Amino acid sequence: MAAREALTAAEEAITDGDIDGAQQELANAATLLNRAQSGADMLAFAAYIPWIGERYTAGVDVLNAVDKTVDVLVDAIAIVYELKETYDSAEDLIGWNDVAGDDASFSSLPSETKAKMFRQLANSLSDLRQMQTKLGLAQDDLAAFHALEAADAFSGIIAPFEEALGNLKKGVDLLVPFAAIAPEFAGLNGDRQFLMLFLNDTELRPGGGFLGTYGLMVTRDGDITSLETSDTYLVDKYVQGHDDYYVASPDPIKTYLEQPVWFFRDSTWSPDFEETARTATQLLRQEMAYGGQPVPQIDGVIGITTDFLSNLLYAIGPVTVDGQTFDGGNVAEAIEWQVEIQFFIDGVPREQRKEIVGLLGDEIMERVLSLPTSSWQTMFDLFTYSFERKDMAFMSFDESTQLAIEDAGWSATIDQGAADDFLMVVDSNMAALKSDPVVSRTIDYSITPTSKGYQAQVDITYDHDGGFDWKTSRYRTYTRIFVPEGSRLLSSSGSMENDLIRNPLGKPGVVTQADELGLTSFGAFISIEPQAQGTLSFT
Template identity: 30%
Template structure:
């Protein structure tokens, strides 16, 4: 037994590590093969899916691209139809474009997975926004074109003019304009959404083709938005002002800007204009002295002291009523004085006393009194130039008036020729009524295709304050404010400036005077100093209509400004004050502004300068130091277009400015610019 055990122990031990090795290797290999097959299958599925998905996405993108270009072609075709007054066909094409934009957007909405890829997602999002803008624009475009089609349906005849449209047709047109208000506010909403969609597209990271395609939208959409925003107030203004369903009477003032006054010019002619359902029911004008001369000495309202001193008019009258540079204030005062003077005339007639007009002449009658004045319309003769350019030459009182000679011809007749023609002085301004009537006839008989040109002239004149409007209706007046046609002294939080000249008995000299306003800003220790320098160059001669310039000038600046220095003020001109004493500077406050005023006189072919230097209030300093920005509003006086030079030294580097400076002035700490003050100017500067 023992030996058997020893023998057994002597036998070699089995190698258990070898047991099952070959089966395990075969199994692992099999698993690897299976996994590989599965992975391969998955890859094939994924790749196949990606190919199928890619083809689907490619087809979607390609179809969307084709639909978008087809929509673009429809829009271009619609413009052609609209220009040819085929509004319904134009609207149908816009509707087609809208449908195609919608289809293109639906196709792109299905492209989901690609949107998770950063670069591609930016491109697709941009296209989404473009299509959204296209949908909003075409939806609005169709509505507007159909509205135009409805409103203009009575006006399709090529030979039709405003004069040939019946009053009932005009009333219906005004009615449709009133009824369209809610629709056009919906259009405004769509335009705003389209503008926001385009504004949200990043300017960087876009492929060049897409960037180039979006560029026109970036340029034109804001302009369309401004057009809509500016047009909407007209929906309320025009029907009420034009006498829709209720006749409106206006006090008409012709302000001669050759004799400059605060709201545009000397009021030499007044009148009554009546409008009803878009028609001129009545328009009568007269020499303002016929109403003024007798009544002003009955009323005995004291004139503002500069009028009393420099015009030697103790009693205030309608012709000088526009002393306040804020036109709504002047308009209210004008209606008040018109009422007083007419009542004074009525009392004189009742008592059997004669009506005394200009230079002591006896007047038979004045324009019948209109007690229900709805508003005031003040114009300068400048608007006649644009209208005569459109109508062509007009003949009145055997004189030919053109866009280049109307002012000279009017001055010749009113100031000199009437004497040679034995026209009574009280009737010397009858030529103005005759000229207005002839221009009206020509305008009303123009083809309606010229109506946009007439509106362009009118809107430009109102933007430049050659026409000012005031109405008693608060809602409409607010819209006139918003449109910029009220001629008010505006209220702003930032810096402010308006220079207001008033001709003080220097004939029609202002037409020969060149003006330049220099405004500078600088720090002096802890004070912010404003400096206004008004340079006058009198290019007139001594003639029957021109002489030395005599002007009382007021400068309105932010409330709380303190005058620290001035120069150029005179006591009077060299004839009335041979010693040429220095004048005093008046200081005061009104219209939530501080003002400084002074008199200056400048001989023909000489220059003169008024300077006002003042400390600006803390709120303007804080704009620059704390708010890191600066705003300045320079308002234009109606009736004159001076040059404006700005030298604003902030002591801080400028990041951006609007309007932009000339390129040579960039990259420093001051703003320097030369601008034509043809309308109010907003200057906005941001600092780094």
């Protein structure tokens, strides 16, 4: 009972921001729990007594679990204490004592304070990883405790700590990768420049979407010192039409886009983001060099889709740029209208048509960095959700940073791992405008044991629910399925030589095979007219 009172007092101290008091109460709880464990050891013989033995064992388990919880909380408080010192320093530097805490923002911090906070985070990496391990072990102990029949008798004691552990684990799991990538992505060791890929998933490509706009972002000591965006077509113009520049494009791009040269705008060809990032970086630098332009040093790549942009605007609210309001519901179509139609109506030169994207990006960045601290949790939740959905992905040319990104699940890399079976269906919009939002897909997959192993059947059915308009056309896609390496194609149906305009007789197409990403892929072209259906099948 005394240990519980000490833990309750520690919880109240944490709530009140009394870090010193929390440390003292946790120390008291640890001492009392140690005494309880010593007493339990003296009664070890009770474990062999029916009925009593099970309750004795449950009591020992709860003591062990709570003891480990206390150890973890003590470590957590120590790190929080160090971070609080930095926070307190920030208050002194910018006068936060005179401002409501919930109204403070990242942009209001002086540059030196931002750098100090990011360095503190980076320096805490080892401690955070140790805490992550301890939290996992404590959760394992609690899970084992719950499996006991007598666990219900102690649920009232355990519940508050279990909830605290879960919340703390969630926070630490997010902080660990941020701490690991902070030196590179925050530019703590000098300027770092990142290639931003704005991936339009209304025109699907394997790497996340068509790359119509890109950006270059520079960070230094936790600050974004510059962010410039531009049209990928302007970079491609440096090399387009020059016979002495030639990078062979993937065969489907050569065939269905009739484009033998691989341009920067088509670099998102691999479903593995690291590979796409490396290709995009290489093609950008080559084209800039050929055009006599300054060749950017790229330290990492960040990819974001229009779905991420939409969810971000839902979170921060509408943004108005040049009289156009962009919100979570209209941003993809509104941008497309501006850069494909409105610029012509307004008499804007084609080379300047995507400047609106840069202005929108600046306004969104300013809005995000000006969010009060009370909204930071919403942003963290959005980033976590976006990484899980692959609407955002990171890549670093620094090896240790890339490993940390992969460990966090932020890399969007492809790995079959230890799985016995694997299936990934990858569409590549081949000049079908922005038709993907009105095309639904149904994937049917079955696997059957045979005398020679296993036989799989994949049916991909496309339903085109749209029509012909300024952003929608017949759907043209080169579809690849990725399956375990060494798989053989027995038969296929539904592939087309080209769409009905270029292939009015409906001649079947060829199915290609390749080994890539440690897997085997089979690819075929299919086209679906508006309000029609088509199916690709592979056996």
